[in-house]
Amino acid sequence: MTKPPLLLIDVDGPLNPYAARPLRPRGYTTHRFHPANWSARQRPGSRRLRRGLRVWLHPGHGARLTALPLELAWATTWMHEANELIAPVIGLRRDLPVIEWPELFARDPDGLYWKTRHVLEWADGRPFAWVDDMITDLDLRHAAQHYDARSLLLRIDPRKGLRQRDFDRLVGWARDL
Numbered sequence: 001m002t003k004p005p006l007l008l009i010d011v012d013g014p015l016n017p018y019a020a021r022p023l024r025p026r027g028y029t030t031h032r033f034h035p036a037n038w039s040a041r042q043r044p045g046s047r048r049l050r051r052g053l054r055v056w057l058h059p060g061h062g063a064r065l066t067a068l069p070l071e072l073a074w075a076t077t078w079m080h081e082a083n084e085l086i087a088p089v090i091g092l093r094r095d096l097p098v099i100e101w102p103e104l105f106a107r108d109p110d111g112l113y114w115k116t117r118h119v120l121e122w123a124d125g126r127p128f129a130w131v132d133d134m135i136t137d138l139d140l141r142h143a144a145q146h147y148d149a150r151s152l153l154l155r156i157d158p159r160k161g162l163r164q165r166d167f168d169r170l171v172g173w174a175r176d177l
């Protein structure tokens with residue numbers, strides 16, 4: 001049996017609409033976490049570090065993601081902490097596969113988003129969809145030219161997070177495969 005296509009999920013942007021203004025979007029709850037990669041970038045002893053990173057999450061997102069005909073995996077700087085900290089809040093299983101980045105925020109020689117080449121390599125020829133707020137047209141073009149299977153790179157507005165229209169697009173894409 002062939003494996004279902006993948007859905008690679010970023011945390012900040014799609015699940016945490018960190019750029020929403022002026023208020024937390026409806027349906028979201030507020031959390032404070034100390035993810036390792038964020039904490040390492042804060043000034044030791046700072047108020048910001050003590051308070052932790054504010055994250056808005058939607059408790060309904062886990063069920064909606066799980067209902068998609070796609071195999072879920074994490075593609076986020078939270079790495080394994082997405083399973084530990086994010087998954088329980090949104091109602092997602094805590095053992096999803098995690099893409100482990102060799103280096104965070106690495107500069108790409110061709111101006112691609114730093115995750116893109118690793119995502120393509122990790123997906124390893126399987127059709128994949130990817131939700132992330134930092135995808136650009138360059139990444140879309142790169143995937144279209146260099147990836148041998150179907151891909152859907154979906155840029156999510158970090159002011160809005162995952163919306164109905166994004167779920168609709170994912171379902172439609174999976175159906176058309």
Ligand SMILES: [Mg+2]
Nearest residue numbers: 010012013133
């Ligand atoms: Mg992001």
